[in-house]
Amino acid sequence: MVSEYVNEIFDYMKELEKTTMPNPKYMDHQEKLSWKMRTVLIDWLIDIHNQFRLLPETLYLAVNIVDRFLSSREVDTYKLQLVGVTAMFIAAKYEEIVAPSVQNYLCVQDLYNEDEILRAERYVLKALDFGLHYPNPMSFLRRNSKADNYDPLSRTFAKFLMELSLIDHRFLFFPPSKVAAASMYLSRLILDRGEWDANMRHYSGYTEEELSDCVDLMLLLLLIPRKNFPSIQLLKKYESKKFMKASLHITKWVYEHMSLIEKRLSPKYRK
Structure with a gap:
């Protein structure tokens, strides 16, 4: 970061926190999900992130995408892993110089095909109003x-x-x-x-x-x-x-x- 503006940058990031934090009680409106399911999903994402050797920023953004999406949309149990895969796919494209292709994600799970992941990508981005600027x-x-x-x-x-x-x-x-x-x-x-x-x-x-x-x-x-x-x-x-x-x-x-x-x-x- 540019040293002469560093204080202003971090002040801005702290303001941005207020608009990019998920609803901490979002599970109240998720009829099919539980916090335990979220824990299992995040544990799996940590493993995928490690396998792909991605940047730390990618993992945090992916989890933020999952939580913000679930704060605004109700999801069935069988679609939760798709949300996780899609969040990692989006986060990597945003943070990495060379991001894994959608085909790479087919190798780490066998529930969803390429078309489902790409359609989910568009749906998740629209749900977040394409807002990926997150104070990591x-x-x-x-x-x-x-x-x-x-x-x-x-x-x-x-x-x-x-x-x-x-x-x-x-x-x-x-x-x-x-x-x-x-x-x-x-x-x-x-x-x-x-x-x-x-x-x-x-x-x-x-x-x-x-x-x-x-x-x-x-x-x-x-x-x-x-x-x-x-x-x-x-x-x-x-x-x-x-x-x-x-x-x-x-x-x-x-x-x-x-x-x-x-x-x-x-x-x-x-x-």
């Missing part, structure tokens, strides 16, 4: 990283935590900027990188207190045992050397600090 959390994370001296380990841990937020629908109440800041906050806490100082508050736009509800929800998910974890694909992805074995380090830290975590959780998240 990756942009906010990069800004936060500046205050963290661009440390690769804390940024990678934060990326895992941001992707974790895609799995649980309760994060739909939080804007992308807050999810990014909470991810960096928790990453630094795990790595013992010091307090959330004035520099971090300036670049993130959030105080420690303002992040507590989002951080607590992340910790709540991290307390879930592996066998019941909502996204095994996410854990496996971040167990690799490419991602510095972030999920292994984070789950180990959670296990070692379990009692401390349970004490800090807000009452609504306690058992």
Whole structure:
């Protein structure tokens, strides 16, 4: 981003958050769907995204497209995966230099043919009024990283935590900027990188207190045992050397600090 306009750009992005966030209660009008089905879909999209080696921005935009579309249109169960495939197809065309072709998506699922995906693409875009300009959390994370001296380990841990937020629908109440800041906050806490100082508050736009509800929800998910974890694909992805074995380090830290975590959780998240 152009340095002389960076503050204005991020102010604009925070305003844009208000118009591109989905309805966090959209499942109330989905007669055939459930939040559990959404979780399964997002877990599958994380796997597809990883197989295609796409940019992080593509995954976040794809999930945003899914949630905004489901906020405005009722969908049958058998069409939900089509919405997911189409959202990834659209997001990749928007974010990637070389996007996978529609034929690539035929190789990762066998429910829908090329014509169905292309027709769904037009339908989804019309439903969103062709609005794909979305304040991606990756942009906010990069800004936060500046205050963290661009440390690769804390940024990678934060990326895992941001992707974790895609799995649980309760994060739909939080804007992308807050999810990014909470991810960096928790990453630094795990790595013992010091307090959330004035520099971090300036670049993130959030105080420690303002992040507590989002951080607590992340910790709540991290307390879930592996066998019941909502996204095994996410854990496996971040167990690799490419991602510095972030999920292994984070789950180990959670296990070692379990009692401390349970004490800090807000009452609504306690058992």
